[in-house]
Amino acid sequence: xxxxxxxxxxxxxxIGTAALLGGxxxxxxxxxxxxSRQVPASERRWS
Amino acid sequence: MTATTSPRTAAxxxxxxxxAAAAPAHTGSRxxxxxxxxxxxxxxxxxxxxxVISPPDVxxxxxxxxxxxxxxxATYLYVGCFFTTFASAMWLWKRTPGWDALAEAGAEVALVFxxxxxxxxxxxxxxxxxxxxxWDARLTSxxxxxxxxxxxxxxxxxxxxxxxxSARVAVLGLLLVxxxxxxxxxxxxxxxxxxxxxxxxxxxxxxxDMLVALMVGFLALGLVFAWLMVHRFRVAWLEQQADRFxxxxxxxxxxAEASAPTTPTTPADTAKGTA
Numbered sequence: 001x002x003x004x005x006x007x008x009x010x011x012x013x014x015i016g017t018a019a020l021l022g023g024x025x026x027x028x029x030x031x032x033x034x035x036s037r038q039v040p041a042s043e044r045r046w047s
Numbered sequence: 048m049t050a051t052t053s054p055r056t057a058a059x060x061x062x063x064x065x066x067a068a069a070a071p072a073h074t075g076s077r078x079x080x081x082x083x084x085x086x087x088x089x090x091x092x093x094x095x096x097x098x099v100i101s102p103p104d105v106x107x108x109x110x111x112x113x114x115x116x117x118x119x120x121a122t123y124l125y126v127g128c129f130f131t132t133f134a135s136a137m138w139l140w141k142r143t144p145g146w147d148a149l150a151e152a153g154a155e156v157a158l159v160f161x162x163x164x165x166x167x168x169x170x171x172x173x174x175x176x177x178x179x180x181x182w183d184a185r186l187t188s189x190x191x192x193x194x195x196x197x198x199x200x201x202x203x204x205x206x207x208x209x210x211x212x213s214a215r216v217a218v219l220g221l222l223l224v225x226x227x228x229x230x231x232x233x234x235x236x237x238x239x240x241x242x243x244x245x246x247x248x249x250x251x252x253x254x255x256d257m258l259v260a261l262m263v264g265f266l267a268l269g270l271v272f273a274w275l276m277v278h279r280f281r282v283a284w285l286e287q288q289a290d291r292f293x294x295x296x297x298x299x300x301x302x303a304e305a306s307a308p309t310t311p312t313t314p315a316d317t318a319k320g321t322a
Contacts, residue, residue, distance in 0.1 A: 032074030035285035
C-alpha cells in the first residue's frame, strides 16, 4: 500500500487524471446529444 | 429519405414521421457501450494493480505509481497525433469530410492526454527530481507539442470557409508527427534529466508486478482513448452535418425570398407604390 511520503503526489496525479478524463468524456457525450437533436437520424449512421 | 417531407423541430432538424423517431439522439452505439464497460473494468483493474498490488520502487518509492498513468498517457498522446497527421494527409488527398472529422478528434483527444502527461510528469518530478518543472529537452518538447495542439484546435475554430479552414488545419496537422518524433528522441539527442526507454525494448528494465501494472495501464488508457476517439469522431461528424444542414436551410430560404413576388407591407409602402 501507499506510504504517506508520496501519497499526495500519487493521489493528485491519479485523481486529476480521472477527473480530466471523466470531465472530458461527459463534455463529449453532452455535445453529442445536443448535436444529435439538430441532425436527421439518417445522418447518424451508428444509430 | 424523410428529410424533405417530414415536419421539423425548433432546431430545424427533420424528424421521421414513423417509428424511426425512436432512434437514439446521442453518439453511443452497442459497440461503444461494450467498449465503455471494458474501459471502466480495466480502469478498476488499473487502480487495483497500480495502487495496491504493485510494490514501491527501491529508489522512487511510491511515486513510481504515477508511472502507470504517465507513460501510457504519453503513448496515447503520440497515437492521437498520429491519427491527426494521417487523417490530415488523407484529407489533402481525398478531400472527404470523414478524414477531417478524424483529424479533429485525434487532436482534441491528444490534447487531453498531453495535459495528463504534463500534469502527472510534474507531480512525479517533484519527489524524484526535486522540482515540478525544468526546461529539460523532453519536457520542453512535450510542452511545444501541447502548444501546437492548442494552436491546431484554435485554427479549426476560426470563422473561415470550411474548405479553406480544413486545408489550413490539414497542413498544420502534418507537423504533429515530426514533433512527436522530436519528443520521443529528445532523450537521446540532448542531455536530459528524463529517463530513456524502459518498456519499448527487448529486455524491459522493470519487471514483476510493476511491469504488469504498467501493461494494465496501457490497456485501460488505451480503451479509454478508443472510446473517446469514437465519440469525438461522431461529434465532429455531427458538427459537419449540422453546419451543412444550416447552410441548406439558409440557401432554401434565400431562394424562396428571391422567387417570392415583392408586395407592399405597410400603408406607407402602399402609398409609395401607388404614387
